[in-house]
Amino acid sequence: MSKADRDRTAKARKIIEQQRAAERRRKVTIWTSVAVVAVLLIAGFIGYATVSGRDQGKLVIPGAAVDEGTAFAVGSGPVTVDLYEDFMCPNCKNFEATSGATLRQLAGSNKITLRYHVVSILDRYSNGTRYSTRSAAAAAAAAEDGKFTELHDALYANQPAEGSTGLSTATIVELARSAGLTSDRFVAAVEDGTYEPWVTKATDTFSARGFTGTPSIAVNGKQLTGPDDTVPGIDLITQTIDRAAG
Template sequence: MSEKNRDGKRTARERLAVEREKQKAADKRRRTLIVGASVVCVLGLAAVIGVVAANSGKDKDKSSGPVVAPSGAQGKDSLAIAVGKDAAKPTLTIWEDFRCPACQSFETAYRPTLHELTDSGKLRIEYHLVRLIDGNLAGTGSLRAGNAAACAQDAAKFRDYHDVLYENQPKETVDTYGNNAKLIELAGKVGGLDTAAFRKCVNDGRHDGWVDKSNGAFKSGGFSGTPTVLLDGKNIYQDQTMTPAKLKQLVLAANKG
């Protein structure tokens, strides 16, 4: 083969290599643009969903009747259900929604520690019930479950029924708790709760107005979502290093102080 032919073939190979690199670069840019466009679409969809959620919640702020606080409710406007001894030094304030999956996750992880600390007199918990999911996804499950929990408070069975509601929580997109019959059925899991008085309280929606007022207090408080967990006023749920063990240490330290 002559030198001229070898040079020609080498040049052709080089040109081909250059073209291949250009094609790879073009393909990479195209994939990047496609991914970027997909992200923008997802973000755009999220924005639309956010607007729809905000609008769908407007009608949910209407009063559900007279404000009747459950037995023993405490705090401003009697909007808190307290668990634990009043003399306990630190107070844990929890704003929660029985349809909220993040609330269920918090309760599942922290429940043994919270029970231990309240039972030993070292912690007092104030529960505030809200209905954000009703506003965001429609339905009445948050309201109905909140009312039923307040009815359980009337019967001095709040904590046990509260735990049962989270143990049996449906998917947030399914409004199972909007059915009073289901809430009464779950009361059967708490000894002595399923009584004629409890059933009437649930079916009458005796504490609906109270749950709505608590929901309004949550919104006016400027909180961003549920659960909101405050230890003596400090938001500990936002602390990424928080664990049940760390919370226990903080509570025990507060008792020593």
């Protein structure tokens, strides 16, 4: 074999080895990618099961709940005002800012029974963290410690934006602590999602009663709306309360 032939053979052998090495690298890359995807899928499934599965737990109805176990009452007046809210709802925060104090005052003077219904119709706006459900469940736990309104107000004062991940469970616990909720029972209920199935039940009741959005207000069982089905202002609400009181 001439030197030229040997050179061509060596060059061909080198090319073949390079191709084989490239093929080995390609296979390693493919299998690595497959392994990464598999790990992500498994992790995602576990995460989904952990989050979504909490709603499938045991239904625990808060002892403080009224109205078929779906609400928390302030005051004991002759006229009942039902307020349906979602802690992720910006309109609910606006309603609380404009009307909440007056309703709380009427309840405090026992002119009305103000019943708060916390529901979770906006979970889809918290990037999979189910903030509406978690915050409502925390409020239920607060009610069991006699501090529903304290956490209710703190959650609205620190309301996350729609489309965000919402407040973490740890942040909710910290907010609650600043509102005077420090019991181990409360913290455990929030971290374990004890009342999350209850929130689902309360939301189902909300829908079954014909409500479709938050905030929704009813006076003595009759839904009250403003012009063109808008959220009623406090003047209309108080006028309706006065008429109902006779």
